[in-house]
Amino acid sequence: MKKLINDPDDVVDEMLDGMVAAYPDRVRRLSDTNVLVREDAPVGGKVGVVSGGGSGHEPTHAGYLGEGMLDGAAAGEVFTSPTADELEEMVAAVDSGEGVLLVVKNYEGDVMNFETAGEMVEMEGTEVAEVVVNDDVAVEDSLYTSGRRGVCGTILVHKAAGAKAAEGADLDEVQRVAQKVVDNVGTMGMALTSCVTPEKGEPTFDLGEDEIELGIGIHGEPGVERTDIMDADAITEELTESVLDDLDLDEGQEVVTIVNGMGGTPQMELFVVNRKLQELLGDHGLETWDAWVGDYMTSLDMAGCSITVCAVDDELQELLGAPADTPALTVR
Amino acid sequence: MKKLINDPDDVVDEMLDGMVAAYPDRVRRLSDTNVLVREDAPVGGKVGVVSGGGSGHEPTHAGYLGEGMLDGAAAGEVFTSPTADELEEMVAAVDSGEGVLLVVKNYEGDVMNFETAGEMVEMEGTEVAEVVVNDDVAVEDSLYTSGRRGVCGTILVHKAAGAKAAEGADLDEVQRVAQKVVDNVGTMGMALTSCVTPEKGEPTFDLGEDEIELGIGIHGEPGVERTDIMDADAITEELTESVLDDLDLDEGQEVVTIVNGMGGTPQMELFVVNRKLQELLGDHGLETWDAWVGDYMTSLDMAGCSITVCAVDDELQELLGAPADTPALTVR
Incomplete structure (x- = not known):
């Protein structure tokens, strides 16, 4: 590689x-x-x-x-x-x-x-x-x-x-x-491909042309379930429902969401995922206070994404929306 | 794919x-x-x-x-x-x-x-x-x-x-x-891999495991030269020298640089390229006024990068450094 x-x-x-x-x-x-x-x-x-x-x-x-x-x-x-x-x-x-x-x-x-x-x-x-x-x-x-x-x-x-x-x-x-x-936060990720570490130079796990891994970590470890490839909506639903099951939020709860690319995923695909994610949150009666889409925590060149949902009260909204000035995240 | x-x-x-x-x-x-x-x-x-x-x-x-x-x-x-x-x-x-x-x-x-x-x-x-x-x-x-x-x-x-x-x-x-x-701006790019369009579902050009393309465009068209894989420093030098040859800048000129990922390139690699780029600019007697590193203009999931150099006078510095508030670029 x-x-x-x-x-x-x-x-x-x-x-x-x-x-x-x-x-x-x-x-x-x-x-x-x-x-x-x-x-x-x-x-x-x-x-x-x-x-x-x-x-x-x-x-x-x-x-x-x-x-x-x-x-x-x-x-x-x-x-x-x-x-x-x-x-x-x-x-x-x-x-x-x-x-x-x-x-x-x-x-x-x-x-x-x-x-x-x-x-x-x-x-x-x-x-x-x-x-x-x-x-x-x-x-x-x-x-x-x-x-x-x-x-x-x-x-x-x-x-x-x-x-x-x-x-x-x-x-x-x-x-x-x-x-x-x-x-108040939960995340679940998936991979279309394994990452390749510089030292090893080959995939850390094998994944067929028609397979994906659900529940991957960020260190090239395989996930918890290998399935046939699904379309983006079905994958988004799997990830979102897993996170929401865990968080068990009340209707009307405001949330911050992250669709995070794993390093090798085009932004085009992350926005396709975000579209479905926001639709699912609406179906659950949740209100998105802020939505982040991009590469925030990656796993080298892995293709895939993770979905994060965090319930936010007034205090967390104020802190998450406060000014920041860093190379990867600037908030005015 | x-x-x-x-x-x-x-x-x-x-x-x-x-x-x-x-x-x-x-x-x-x-x-x-x-x-x-x-x-x-x-x-x-x-x-x-x-x-x-x-x-x-x-x-x-x-x-x-x-x-x-x-x-x-x-x-x-x-x-x-x-x-x-x-x-x-x-x-x-x-x-x-x-x-x-x-x-x-x-x-x-x-x-x-x-x-x-x-x-x-x-x-x-x-x-x-x-x-x-x-x-x-x-x-x-x-x-x-x-x-x-x-x-x-x-x-x-x-x-x-x-x-x-x-x-x-x-x-x-x-x-x-x-x-x-x-x-006042010049850019040159390279690819480790072709991109794959959603419609076609396969690489738009074939590239061997030990080959790279120099001078690629952003639409999956092949580049101007196919060579054996080189290390990051050698690739950075090829791209940088091509851009600087074209711009023909005077010593002491201030520049803005972009190391741009093509969509499938980990940030780790972009920073490795930036390190060599800044060293080369110093060798040429150029002064970096600002350096951008990230995915700014991609080609789907292509692995590779481009290097952009733009000569900037006081007016362009003021404009490029002025506040901006967009999803992909925020300047305070």
Whole structure:
């Protein structure tokens, strides 16, 4: 499989340099690490908000660095957790004295390394709090997790927590709104094709020309059900009903939705999915407060999508709609 | 090849409905057409700026509808020009009495249909002006054009013309800045894979596992040179040097760059390309004023990228950096 890369061993390093070269006024790289932080970090008087995880999910997480979202983003190797040492450096670099919220996707390596890093910085006097995002409704436990996986709903956590921190709220309050998103969000994904990692150079699972996978994760792990290819409306219905079953919302509830591309999916197809998604939500008596369509959390070059639904009250609407200025998401 | 679509005949219609469902406060669809306009069109006291072309290039053009960019975007069928009738309806719908700039990518069908539409609206008293974008440095004439093709540089034309119109400038001035971008921009693209159209369901050209195409267009037409796969740095150098040869810039010139994904390319790879691009520009003594990295003008699910360089003086910097609020591009 062909890729626009040089040596696979250098891909994360070169990607991070390419990000800094694109946004030199917005982000900087902590030397000798794979950590990017806001150029102006630590931002005085503000709780820091950080995240991190394996590479291959771009723009997650570094694309969300900036005003109103993240202060730090740690990149591991492809589909591999960042080390505790690098996470520690990141947290220390963004702490202005107000403490730091760690936004962790629920994967065993991420959870363990963030926990270790948190303990290390606490010994140096930095206050930390943590939320673990587990929005994937497809599986109860998975190859890499006990409990549900953290996937695209994480972006809404970044947005809400980042907006609350920008308001000057304290660490408890920032953690509270982040947890509120976690408690109200669900996601399910599907794949038309497997992704191909730079190192391996071939698909991480085999999928026939007429097959799709429902309930995929974001690390090239296969899904929970393989079926014959269906049309976009039927696929959208499968994903949406799975998420709504899990959330169990009342009629009239306002929601934010995300149709997320997995990296190799044309926008044309994402909008076809969004059309059906919004129709289904209407059938359920739900009201879409905001709809996002695009590549927010990808899995390298995988073709497919995920659907995220998050119930939003007045507070979450205000936070999700608040200004943000990051490479991947700008809200005026 | 698998796609997230329903009936291929419905894909453009359903995509447009999906866009309106995503952005109901921002865009609306003219009834019985494939034209989207700003929800608040015509915007009083402002020159209208419109574009259009075949579908399959999303977010081009409808993704750029909104404050500071486009007032109208006409979508043809996949890789097919919009009809003159629909273009006429679009221009009429966005004219507030100040006239309308037509931004046309140089393809024979687009040029002909925009010209016909322009003549039709002029008979009804709408003043129009036109720019034809021809930034592709790969070919002098092509399958679908006499003269060079219009590709990703078009987005910079949308941005500059839209910003000038938002300032309240008259039609001549809006056309002047649009033409200034056209006169200062060059683009060259490459493909790792062909795209697959919904109708045909198979690649529009065959490319071996170890081959790439340099100088591709955005309609699935093959490029000007087929070569063995190279690493990302070598590919970036081929594209960049071709563009710089064409532009022939003086040392110290400030530029805006775009590393544009063709639809199936992970962001990781685009940033790897951007790293090398910025290094090469530095070697040439050029100064990057702004760097864009992402999917701006795609070719369905094609894997590959294009590189755009545009020389920018103070005036273009002000216009390209001015506020914009569209689904695909927001500038604060």
